[in-house]
Amino acid sequence: AQSVAQPEDQVNVAEGNPLTVKxxxxxxxxxxxxxxxxYPNRGLQFLLKYITGDxxxxxxxxxxxxxxxxxxxxxxxxxxxxxxDSALYFCAPRGTGxxxxxxxxxxxxxxxx
Amino acid sequence: xxxxxQTPSHQVTQMGQEVILRCVPISNHLYFYxxxxxLGQKVEFLVSFYNNEISEKSEIFDDQFSVERPDGSNFTLxxxxxxxxxxxxYFCASREQGENSPxxxxxxxxxxxx
Numbered sequence: 001a002q003s004v005a006q007p008e009d010q011v012n013v014a015e016g017n018p019l020t021v022k023x024x025x026x027x028x029x030x031x032x033x034x035x036x037x038x039y040p041n042r043g044l045q046f047l048l049k050y051i052t053g054d055x056x057x058x059x060x061x062x063x064x065x066x067x068x069x070x071x072x073x074x075x076x077x078x079x080x081x082x083x084x085d086s087a088l089y090f091c092a093p094r095g096t097g098x099x100x101x102x103x104x105x106x107x108x109x110x111x112x113x
Numbered sequence: 114x115x116x117x118x119q120t121p122s123h124q125v126t127q128m129g130q131e132v133i134l135r136c137v138p139i140s141n142h143l144y145f146y147x148x149x150x151x152l153g154q155k156v157e158f159l160v161s162f163y164n165n166e167i168s169e170k171s172e173i174f175d176d177q178f179s180v181e182r183p184d185g186s187n188f189t190l191x192x193x194x195x196x197x198x199x200x201x202x203y204f205c206a207s208r209e210q211g212e213n214s215p216x217x218x219x220x221x222x223x224x225x226x227x
Contacts, residue, residue: 032213043117043204043218044156051213090156094212099144099168101216103156 002027004091006104013081014112021076021107023091031093033074034101035065038088047089050074061085081111115139119205119219126195127227134190134222136205145188146206146216147180149173156204162188195226 004025013019025031032051036044048059055067065076074091088108094101118137126132138145147159160170162180179191188207192199202223206216 034215036216036218041220043206043220044216046215046217049213049215088153092216096212099161099163100146100158100171102158103148105155 002093002095002102004093004102004104006089006091006107008107009105010108010110012110012112015083016080019076019078019081019085019109019111021089021091021109022073023075023104024071024073025091025093026072027093027095027102029096031095033065033067034092034094035059035063035074035076036090036092036103038090038106044090047076081109083111083113085109086111115217117205117207117217117219119203119222121222122220123223123225125225125227128197129194132192132195132224134192134203134205134224136188136190136219137186138188138205138207139209139217140186142207142209142217144168144208144210144214145180145182146208147190148204148206148218149201150204150221151201153202159190192224195224197226200224200226 034049035047038044050057050067058064088106090106091104092101120135145162150156158171160174161168177193181189202221204221205219208214
């Protein structure tokens with residue numbers, strides 16, 4: 001069975017500090033890995049994806065993610081957090097050859113000024 | 114930038130009634146999805162639709178649920194006899210061809226069953 005885990009319900013950081021939102025997954029084969037962000041009363045927005053190649057992927061709004069195959073992790077990072085980054089973040093793998101993308105429980109990020 | 118649009122934004126219905134949630138995916142997209150989110154928490158997969166048929170569905174998507182693409186632009190989710198536990202935010206999503214293409218989501222329909 002496929003699964004994805006985001007171990008932290010909430011992450012608190014101060015503006016200007018680096019942030020990390022953790023994700024581990026259990027999906028057979030070599031899945032495609034995505035991060036999405038959700039702002040209040042909005043749908044999810046695509047941030048970045050890992051397909052293959054370089055383990056550090058860069059995406060929108062200065063976010064990046066680090067893929068680690070041996071640990072089956074795909075952690076979201078940003079070198080310097082902004083208050084406007086406060087939102088709900090979802091890690092979402094999709095198995096190769098599959099149709100569906102599964103979502104983690106989400107991690108709420110609070111960035112304090 | 115093209116968007117996925119969903120109507121209505123909020124639907125209130127009585128238990129046992131039928132509801133239809135509507136979506137207009139991005140025009141050149143080929144894969145269509147419904148997800149739901151209860152109380153701003155986990156996003157749950159309901160169903161995927163490709164080539165005019167259901168390609169995959171979850172355990173949640175039982176006989177009370179159905180999807181349809183009645184014309185070249187709309188994609189609908191019908192719940193035949195709503196239950197209180199169907200209250201949730203329902204999101205439509207679409208994506209283009211390509212296994213690694215990301216999902217594009219609408220802003221959702223908040224369904225409240227009373």
